[in-house]
Amino acid sequence: MNKTAESVWENCLSFIEDNITPQAYKTWFEPIKAVKLTDNALSIQVPSKFFYEWLEEHYVKLLRVALNKSLGNQAKLVYVIKMENARGKKPAFTEKIPSSQRSKVNSQDISMALNTKNPELKNPFVIPGIRNLKIDSQLNSNYNFENFLEGDSNRLARSAAKAVSAKPGGTSFNPLLIFGGVGLGKTHLAHAIGVEVKDKHPNKTVLYISAEKFTQQYIESVRKNTRNDFIHFYQVIDVLIVDDIQLLSGKKGTQDVFFHIFNHLHQNGKQVILTSDKAPVDMQEIEKRLLSRFKWGLSAELLKPDYLTRKKIITCKLYRDGVEISDSIVDFVAKNIKSNIRELEGAIISLIAHSSFNKEEVDLALAKKIVENYVHNSKKEISIDHIQKVVSSYFQMDIDTLQSKTRKRHIVQARQIAMFFAKKMTKASLASIGKQIGDRDHATVLHACKTVNNLTSTDKQFKKFVEDLDKRLVE
Numbered sequence: 001m002n003k004t005a006e007s008v009w010e011n012c013l014s015f016i017e018d019n020i021t022p023q024a025y026k027t028w029f030e031p032i033k034a035v036k037l038t039d040n041a042l043s044i045q046v047p048s049k050f051f052y053e054w055l056e057e058h059y060v061k062l063l064r065v066a067l068n069k070s071l072g073n074q075a076k077l078v079y080v081i082k083m084e085n086a087r088g089k090k091p092a093f094t095e096k097i098p099s100s101q102r103s104k105v106n107s108q109d110i111s112m113a114l115n116t117k118n119p120e121l122k123n124p125f126v127i128p129g130i131r132n133l134k135i136d137s138q139l140n141s142n143y144n145f146e147n148f149l150e151g152d153s154n155r156l157a158r159s160a161a162k163a164v165s166a167k168p169g170g171t172s173f174n175p176l177l178i179f180g181g182v183g184l185g186k187t188h189l190a191h192a193i194g195v196e197v198k199d200k201h202p203n204k205t206v207l208y209i210s211a212e213k214f215t216q217q218y219i220e221s222v223r224k225n226t227r228n229d230f231i232h233f234y235q236v237i238d239v240l241i242v243d244d245i246q247l248l249s250g251k252k253g254t255q256d257v258f259f260h261i262f263n264h265l266h267q268n269g270k271q272v273i274l275t276s277d278k279a280p281v282d283m284q285e286i287e288k289r290l291l292s293r294f295k296w297g298l299s300a301e302l303l304k305p306d307y308l309t310r311k312k313i314i315t316c317k318l319y320r321d322g323v324e325i326s327d328s329i330v331d332f333v334a335k336n337i338k339s340n341i342r343e344l345e346g347a348i349i350s351l352i353a354h355s356s357f358n359k360e361e362v363d364l365a366l367a368k369k370i371v372e373n374y375v376h377n378s379k380k381e382i383s384i385d386h387i388q389k390v391v392s393s394y395f396q397m398d399i400d401t402l403q404s405k406t407r408k409r410h411i412v413q414a415r416q417i418a419m420f421f422a423k424k425m426t427k428a429s430l431a432s433i434g435k436q437i438g439d440r441d442h443a444t445v446l447h448a449c450k451t452v453n454n455l456t457s458t459d460k461q462f463k464k465f466v467e468d469l470d471k472r473l474v475e
């Protein structure tokens, strides 16, 4: 029987399908078309350059084996990339690239050919002229680099942000994921990148959006049947900043659309900046393919500020507001509010307000009273030790038993409940919770949280345990 491109590719596919996960097969192989077979060289058409790079990076060996099985050892593979020009000005074009399995493939020059014969292959998302739209970047100009004070806790994230704003899309920090606890400056730093890009590259389209708003817009677009317009809009952005990306967790449709937008931007050399309150490894209910993209560039953590940085932040804020407060008070505030820059600012604003309304000097007594509000709040934060104590005493066992390796059901359940509350009530990462509760790994904690959630909705007695403990823990 004569071999055709289709029949050879069919053979390859059935071999490939047996060797990878169904999801990977669906994502990376179903969209491929076999287009030509000449002299043992099979040309396959892939939808984008990104796609081609992905196949080369992850599946080149598998492709070689599959192809050799069908065409023998002299088999060659050529990718035909069908791309839409991102700027929507030029027609679609194809690019032919030989596979990098260089021992098997003679190197060829990359040839580009304009191709307008297949209008059905055109990217349906591009609206001609959309680039002329004026897009409000939604940036807050006060959140700039000048106001973002540098310290040990933010040095890496700040320099990466600086590098990205000097060369958006042109560094390996793409995406740049800025993560860290509440009120540590993620939003500020993300805006600062946007503000600086607008300053240095006024022609670039920058957009800041919270993940929550992105989700609302997407839902609205589905409701109004304007999903394609929604996608087009995001595909023409040069620097896309999405704040609080962890809020996409569990939202499958929104994740899906974000995945496509992300791929389009990334493959066209556009910059993506994300912020999150947790590291990618601790994000739950975010699809694997999306999580893996979050890890492509750089994940930079913002830590709690050290004493010197806290002092610098306070002094700078006072200076900007033209207020003078004695050094000993600045010192007192910096020493006592440690975990959250927003709270630090809040305390300073309260002090300034008192001093200006009452036209009186701020003294240590007033500072103590104000700081107490904040410190009191943070004292309320529940520790993992406290959770273990309360849970083990509730189930009448000691902490060693709770942490032990035993598989006895009631002990396992108690341990899982402790892990569940530690995740719910503290800011500790899954890994750190696991380490503190019986030296387990993060996957065990994740499993525990899921089990507790499931049992709470199916088992009445279990639900009661969780409700009782919920109350006891905050008493």
Ligand SMILES: Nc1ncnc2c1ncn2[C@@H]1O[C@H](COP(=O)(O)OP(=O)(O)OP(=O)(O)O)[C@@H](O)[C@H]1O
Pocket: 147, 148, 149, 150, 154, 180, 181, 182, 183, 184, 185, 186, 187, 188, 189, 277, 313, 341, 342, 345
């Ligand atoms: N290094 C810094 N220098 C000066 N101000 C800072 C710095 N870091 C944070 N801030 C200020 O602290 C406040 C809180 O920052 P921001 O809103 O960016 O925190 P966040 O991490 O995004 O918080 P959330 O988790 O609540 O979204 C802002 O007013 C910001 O200007």
